Amino acid sequence: MSSSALTRLVADLGDIPVVTDAKIVRRRSRDFFWYSPVLNEALEGKSADLIAAPRDEADVVRIAAACARHRVPLTVRAGGTGNYGQAVPLQGGVLLDITALQTIEWAKPGLLRVGAGAKMSSIDGELQPSGWELRMHPSTKRTATIGGFVAGGSGGIGSVNFGGLREPGNILAARIVTVEEAPRLIELRGDAAQKINRAYGTTGIITALEMPLAPVWNWIDVVVVFDEFIDAVAFGYEAALADGIIKKLLSPITWPLPSYFGALKPFCPEGKSILIAMIAEPSLESFKSLLGGRGTITMEMPTDDGPGKVPLYEYTWNHTTLQVLKSDRSVTYLQCLYPHDRLMQKVAEMREMFAGEVLQHLEFIRFNGRVTCSGLPVVRYTGADRLNEIMRLHEEHEVYIANPHVFTVEDGSRYKRVDADQLGFKHEVDPYGLLNPGKMRSFASTRP
Numbered sequence: 001m002s003s004s005a006l007t008r009l010v011a012d013l014g015d016i017p018v019v020t021d022a023k024i025v026r027r028r029s030r031d032f033f034w035y036s037p038v039l040n041e042a043l044e045g046k047s048a049d050l051i052a053a054p055r056d057e058a059d060v061v062r063i064a065a066a067c068a069r070h071r072v073p074l075t076v077r078a079g080g081t082g083n084y085g086q087a088v089p090l091q092g093g094v095l096l097d098i099t100a101l102q103t104i105e106w107a108k109p110g111l112l113r114v115g116a117g118a119k120m121s122s123i124d125g126e127l128q129p130s131g132w133e134l135r136m137h138p139s140t141k142r143t144a145t146i147g148g149f150v151a152g153g154s155g156g157i158g159s160v161n162f163g164g165l166r167e168p169g170n171i172l173a174a175r176i177v178t179v180e181e182a183p184r185l186i187e188l189r190g191d192a193a194q195k196i197n198r199a200y201g202t203t204g205i206i207t208a209l210e211m212p213l214a215p216v217w218n219w220i221d222v223v224v225v226f227d228e229f230i231d232a233v234a235f236g237y238e239a240a241l242a243d244g245i246i247k248k249l250l251s252p253i254t255w256p257l258p259s260y261f262g263a264l265k266p267f268c269p270e271g272k273s274i275l276i277a278m279i280a281e282p283s284l285e286s287f288k289s290l291l292g293g294r295g296t297i298t299m300e301m302p303t304d305d306g307p308g309k310v311p312l313y314e315y316t317w318n319h320t321t322l323q324v325l326k327s328d329r330s331v332t333y334l335q336c337l338y339p340h341d342r343l344m345q346k347v348a349e350m351r352e353m354f355a356g357e358v359l360q361h362l363e364f365i366r367f368n369g370r371v372t373c374s375g376l377p378v379v380r381y382t383g384a385d386r387l388n389e390i391m392r393l394h395e396e397h398e399v400y401i402a403n404p405h406v407f408t409v410e411d412g413s414r415y416k417r418v419d420a421d422q423l424g425f426k427h428e429v430d431p432y433g434l435l436n437p438g439k440m441r442s443f444a445s446t447r448p
């Protein structure tokens with residue numbers, strides 16, 4: 001933006017807090033895209049021109065109107081923990097910090113309505129004393145927001161029971177602000193709410209969400225060690241299928257990945273693969289009896305994700321890769337979906353095909369009602385061509401890839417995408433194409 005355009009926009013925003021310090025704006029325009037050497041190159045130097053920090057929904061409407069009037073791009077930023085540069089503005093403009101919209105409007109048994117900028121740890125912290133919690137959360141629960149999860153994430157801890165956000169019933173309603181000269185507030189209920197699911201904030205600014213809840217259990221963090229990775233997977237599979245055993249997380253992780261696990265290392269003996277689990281206390285005895293003598297439990301303690309604590313789930317989902325990246329920046333990762341009817345066979349096949357190069361880390365999930373695994377393997381990176389070849393070979397062997405090395409909704413989401421007309425909806429709510437431009441590749445504005 002030219003400095004005169006910037007001055008005009010800031011004047012229009014009135015008393016809404018803004019940040020124009022280029023250093024701060026550049027820093028906040030980033031997320032965790034650096035996990036990918038490919039994105040790290042592609043998104044280098046991309047930045048907004050200013051940050052606007054609405055205090056409430058009325059401020060969001062004023063910012064949206066000003067951006068439409070001046071035809072300025074607007075990218076929403078929440079916790080900034082996305083992995084594919086979802087919150088990185090490709091064409092400058094306004095970075096809208098949504099985090100002040102964090103109020104719980106109401107909560108009742110099984111149901112919550114909350115501001116989109118609320119951190120998931122705060123939501124659970126407030127709800128758990130009443131016996132309810134979010135059905136699922138990403139491993140970034142302590143820093144990420146519920147709106148960022150719905151707009152940019154897919155699933156996580158709890159998905160072994162409820163599947164991902166794309167499954168019907170996991171997002172109940174969303175309230176959005178459109179980006180037009182006279183912005184509208186639209187309530188999307190039921191299926192319609194899928195129009196903002198994993199659309200990277202290109203189909204409206206979400207101000208509030210209604211989310212379903214699950215009963216709280218006294219969750220116990222457990223580490224089980226196995227001589228062979230494949231045994232950790234086989235036991236994890238049995239535990240996932242054991243409907244009487246209440247769990248929230250089952251994550252098989254191959255050696256040598258646990259050797260990077262910092263504070264968890266004392267529970268991860270040299271050369272052993274592990275299964276990380278969260279089990280409801282009343283089910284722990286059944287979990288152990290299902291295990292029999294096949295593995296050894298080295299850690300067992302109540303989940304504690306309170307302030308200052310590092311919960312066990314921060315070694316799972318996309319934190320597994322982060323733990324490795326902390327000391328080895330030569331690796332990257334993939335996101336895969338294994339076919340539910342040949343799970344063990346395909347895990348063994350991939351293991352053999354990429355021995356030593358693709359280090360397996362799986363997450364048990366439900367997908368379309370079936371138990372299977374999402375894979376987030378750590379890959380020893382030797383170049384973009386080989387990375388593409390590894391992804392192609394996975395697909396060729398029916399292990400589906402949601403490519404985490406691209407930044408558009410269409411190219412990256414694959415099996416994580418929902419069946420909703422997000423493109424058509426974008427024409428309705430963002431006619432000038434100002435919302436996070438460049439992220440929905442197939443969109444072309446028909447309005448000047």
Ligand SMILES: Cc1cc2nc3c(=O)[nH]c(=O)nc-3n(C[C@H](O)[C@H](O)[C@H](O)COP(=O)(O)OP(=O)(O)OC[C@H]3O[C@@H](n4cnc5c(N)ncnc54)[C@H](O)[C@@H]3O)c2cc1C
Pocket residue numbers: 031032075076077078079080081082083085086087098116117137138139140143144145146147148149150151152153154155156157199200201202204205206207317318319322436
């Ligand atoms: C270590 C690590 C572990 C992770 N683990 C998981 C995991 O287990 N599961 C998972 O799904 N993801 C995971 N992620 C990705 C990410 O943390 C989550 O998807 C998280 O929920 C994003 O929330 P956020 O508040 O940080 O959103 P941001 O990164 O700020 O935003 C994400 C996207 O949503 C858009 N957006 C945010 N808020 C709004 C809004 N109110 N209205 C419209 N658009 C909005 C942004 O423009 C952006 O496109 C992980 C990432 C890291 C770095």
